[in-house]
Structure formats: C-alpha cells, structure tokens
Amino acid sequence: MIRVGVLTVSDRCFSGEREDRSGPALESALPKDQYVLTRRAVVPDEVEEIAGLLRDWLEHCDLILTTGGTGLSPRDVTPEATMEVVDRLVPGITEALRADGLRSTPFSMLSRGVAGVAGKTLVVNLPGSPKAVLEGMAVLLPVIPHAVALIKGEQVH
Secondary structure, eight states, rough: OOEEEEEEEOHHHHHHHSOOOHHHHHHSSOOOOTEEEEEEEEOSSOOHHHOOOOOGGGOOSSSSEEEEEOOOSSTTOOHHHHHHHEEEHHHHHHHHHHHTTTTTOOOGOOOOOOEETTTEEEEEEEOOOOHHHHHHHHHHHTHHHHHHHHHTTTOOO
C-alpha cells in the first residue's frame, strides 16, 4: 500500500469561506486497493505553513499530493513552499501534467506546479480545481507505483 497525504492549499477553504472540493476529488481518485490516506489537511497560502506541514508528513507518506496555490496570483505559493522541501525535482511529471491539461484548456500552461523527491517521498503539486485534479490523477496513477518503488530503492522490472 502506498501511504498518501493530501494537502489542500487555499486561503478561502482554510477560513471556511469556501468548501474544499479538490481535496476530496483527489481522495476519490486514489484506488483503495493500492493507496491508504495517512494525512489530510487544509492550509492557507503561506509558504511557512505549507513547507512545515510537508516536512512533518515526510516520514508518514510515500506520496504527498497538493492541490491549489499553483497559479500566477501573488498568494499562489505552493511551488515555492514545495521547492523548500524537495531534494530533487522530477520535471517530467509536471511536463506531462501541463501537456495533458492543454487538451482541456490553454490555461494549463499557467500552472507553476512542481514535483520532486524529499527524502523517500514523492511530492506533486496539482492545480486547485476538482476537474484539473481528476485529469491530473489520470496522468499520474499509471506511474506512481513505479516512481515510489524507485524512490524507496526497491527493485523494479
């Protein structure tokens, strides 16, 4: 089982002003026979809070998926927070996510989400809309088990 953390980054969801729909969409996209949710939270768009939570979750998660805070607004800081935590980037993941997203909307190219490895955990930033989350998970799910095995140093065929 792959241990997963789902982190929603949104000032409005954190304050209760808006319902978090992207985090639950992420959770629903995880096949229950392969993934177990070990961490779940909603945080405001604050670099220190995002990075701190990511660090705290590393020992409990093989995969951390974030949703929100990847755009161009001044408050969108999820990529910056993630960059403070990861040791190595995995640009192919975000290239694939953006390329696939372009089939649905030209705005996909505006996503600044990053993916990387922190210790033995894969961290991937996804956009904040439930639709983009589900589309992104369709791209990610075929490669996550292989990526997690490689990160853990397991033999893969």
